[in-house]
Amino acid sequence: MEDYAVIFDHVSKIYTLKSNDKKHKGKQFYALKDVSFKIPVGEVVGILGTNGSGKSTMSVILSGISEPEEGKITVNGEQALIAINTGLNQQLTGLENIQLKGALLGLKKKQVQKIVDDVIEFAELGDFLYQPVKKYSSGMKSRLGFSINLALDPDIIVVDEALSVGDKGFAKKCLDKMTELKKSGKTIIFISHSLPQVLSFCDTAIWLEGGILKEYGEIKTVASHYDEYVKELNALSKKEQKKLLNKKFEQRIIKEKKKESFLNRLFER
Numbered sequence: 597m598e599d600y601a602v603i604f605d606h607v608s609k610i611y612t613l614k615s616n617d618k619k620h621k622g623k624q625f626y627a628l629k630d631v632s633f634k635i636p637v638g639e640v641v642g643i644l645g646t647n648g649s650g651k652s653t654m655s656v657i658l659s660g661i662s663e664p665e666e667g668k669i670t671v672n673g674e675q676a677l678i679a680i681n682t683g684l685n686q687q688l689t690g691l692e693n694i695q696l697k698g699a700l701l702g703l704k705k706k707q708v709q710k711i712v713d714d715v716i717e718f719a720e721l722g723d724f725l726y727q728p729v730k731k732y733s734s735g736m737k738s739r740l741g742f743s744i745n746l747a748l749d750p751d752i753i754v755v756d757e758a759l760s761v762g763d764k765g766f767a768k769k770c771l772d773k774m775t776e777l778k779k780s781g782k783t784i785i786f787i788s789h790s791l792p793q794v795l796s797f798c799d800t801a802i803w804l805e806g807g808i809l810k811e812y813g814e815i816k817t818v819a820s821h822y823d824e825y826v827k828e829l830n831a832l833s834k835k836e837q838k839k840l841l842n843k844k845f846e847q848r849i850i851k852e853k854k855k856e857s858f859l860n861r862l863f864e865r
């Protein structure tokens with residue numbers, strides 16, 4: 597088991613629909629349904645899937661922010677999520693955010709100072725480090741979040757679209773850093789809408805569709821199947837696409853339990 601960084605064993609995540617449509621509002625549905633896989637230590641895995649397929653849900657579960665309703669997750673090592681929205685406190689300055697994170701993790705003063713030094717060097721925020729985060733651009737927030745989480749030196753790194761914001765120069769710097777971490781044997785789970793980025797960076801891929809795991813395997817194979825699927829989907833008219841997606845979504849809604857019939861109860865006895 598130690599050979600695996602992450603094990604998902606029949607994991608399901610259930611959300612309540614917030615939709616305005618009266619038919620479904622308040623009903624529960626599967627954001628992830630019965631997902632099982634094992635990620636070996638040191639593997640770099642891409643998560644692929646169209647909009648709403650469950651990628652971000654997977655990232656919050658993988659990083660321990662949210663718990664699944666069904667199934668079991670085993671994580672061997674410290675994990676960290678690097679995302680656009682990294683849960684930074686908007687009222688606090690960049691520096692105070694680092695200190696807060698350090699305090700929450702129970703780090704010593706020296707360890708916190710090391711993180712501050714690393715962030716100053718990597719995030720290139722200059723004097724903004726002493727400004728409230730609410731004054732930051734989205735690129736700056738992502739730089740701060742990325743740098744803090746990297747400075748914590750986690751064993752398992754979950755990257756959720758964070759590399760797609762900010763300027764090209766910083767995105768390249770992040771990608772270089774990720775490549776360095778990949779070489780050092782870290783387990784990386786990479787969520788991105790960009791198929792070329794996933795293809796060039798990952799060893800394997802998990803393809804999610806409608807909350808279900810469609811495929812997990814060698815990157816080139818999964819990426820080509822996914823690409824074929826997206827092309828087929830895009831070839832449909834907008835009306836057909838909508839109809840298909842609605843139909844697929846209906847299948848994720850949890851139907852209310854049917855009332856146990858008198859006959860069923862009779863036969864169970």
Ligand SMILES: Nc1ncnc2c1ncn2[C@@H]1O[C@H](COP(=O)(O)OP(=O)(O)OP(=O)(O)O)[C@@H](O)[C@H]1O
Nearest residue numbers: 611612614627645646647648649650651652653654
């Ligand atoms: N907190 C929440 N409460 C209710 N529904 C949610 C919540 N978070 C996500 N969802 C819904 O769960 C489904 C899966 O969403 P998720 O964000 O995981 O998909 P995704 O693959 O990351 O999509 P995208 O590529 O558009 O970011 C979607 O239908 C989404 O609307």
